Amino acid sequence: MKQDALRKTIQSKQISEKLNRLNAKRQEIVRPIFEHPRSFVLSSVRAMAQRLGTDPATVVRIVRRLGFPGFREFQHYLHDLSLAYATSADTMQKTALPILFFIADSIDQDLKNVQALKNTLDAKRLSALAKRFHAAPRVIIIAGDLATVLADYFEYHLVLLGLNAFSATSGGRIVHLTRSLTRQDLVVAISFRRGLKQTVEGAEQARSRGAHCVAITDTYLSPLTRICHETFLSGIESNSFGASYTAPLALLNALLAAVGQHRQKRTLVIVKEISEEQRRGSRWYRD
Numbered sequence: 674m675k676q677d678a679l680r681k682t683i684q685s686k687q688i689s690e691k692l693n694r695l696n697a698k699r700q701e702i703v704r705p706i707f708e709h710p711r712s713f714v715l716s717s718v719r720a721m722a723q724r725l726g727t728d729p730a731t732v733v734r735i736v737r738r739l740g741f742p743g744f745r746e747f748q749h750y751l752h753d754l755s756l757a758y759a760t761s762a763d764t765m766q767k768t769a770l771p772i773l774f775f776i777a778d779s780i781d782q783d784l785k786n787v788q789a790l791k792n793t794l795d796a797k798r799l800s801a802l803a804k805r806f807h808a809a810p811r812v813i814i815i816a817g818d819l820a821t822v823l824a825d826y827f828e829y830h831l832v833l834l835g836l837n838a839f840s841a842t843s844g845g846r847i848v849h850l851t852r853s854l855t856r857q858d859l860v861v862a863i864s865f866r867r868g869l870k871q872t873v874e875g876a877e878q879a880r881s882r883g884a885h886c887v888a889i890t891d892t893y894l895s896p897l898t899r900i901c902h903e904t905f906l907s908g909i910e911s912n913s914f915g916a917s918y919t920a921p922l923a924l925l926n927a928l929l930a931a932v933g934q935h936r937q938k939r940t941l942v943i944v945k946e947i948s949e950e951q952r953r954g955s956r957w958y959r960d
Contacts, residue, residue, distance in 0.1 A: 786920035803931035809859035856883035
């Protein structure tokens with residue numbers, strides 16, 4: 674999985690370099706593709722050429738100059754690129770259908786995202802990662818914007834398990850928490866699509882300090898895959914204006930289950946204390 678991430682990261686960098694080496698005319702021809710990849714990802718070579726105002730042979734030549742063996746490989750790359758650069762306007766369906774359709778379709782899309790996670794998740798890697806959580810003196814979860822809710826959710830449960838965990842979801846807090854990291858510490862960086870600047874830079878700082886860095890993202894084109902030691906993918910595809918965090922949340926729950934089971938006896942002691950508090954604690958409403 675890590676090798677695949679590294680390969681795609683290197684490929685993306687090489688493509689960018691080769692794109693800059695194309696002559697001005699060819700750069701102008703393919704510019705709309707890289708600006709709006711989602712609009713071209715399903716196009717045949719003939720349809721793409723027609724939209725670009727050129728001929729299929731020219732498109733194929735440009736594709737090969739960019740380093741792709743053929744047009745099909747280029748389409749696969751555009752699919753990854755369309756995920757990385759998707760915006761709210763891209764994901765929202767604009768067809769004039771009843772609202773009931775969108776409600777059902779939204780749930781179906783969430784199920785697809787979770788099913789994709791289930792089909793691709795390497796349980797052995799996740800189990801090995803769970804051991805690192807107990808071994809690390811500190812666990813820092815870096816995120817921002819909407820992913821803040823994931824970081825806070827994850828931190829809450831890790832602290833509940835007795836781990837020394839901290840969420841870093843603002844620029845200043847990320848800088849301060851990553852400054853004192855060591856090789857024994859563990860960092861989880863959560864960001865999707867192109868990657869939020871503060872999260873990417875925080876992961877870079879953590880890596881430079883020697884901490885073991887884990888990326889949670891939705892595409893191998895994310896800059897986090899280049900920075901972090903290992904990557905776990907979870908889709909955020911949605912039919913609405915927002916991103917769906919159903920699959921990332923399922924991934925965090927799977928990781929929490931692994932962390933909890935790694936030292937089951939210790940977890941059971943904590944759970945019994947929590948259960949007692951839930952039965953008799955003053956936090957809970959009583960009639």
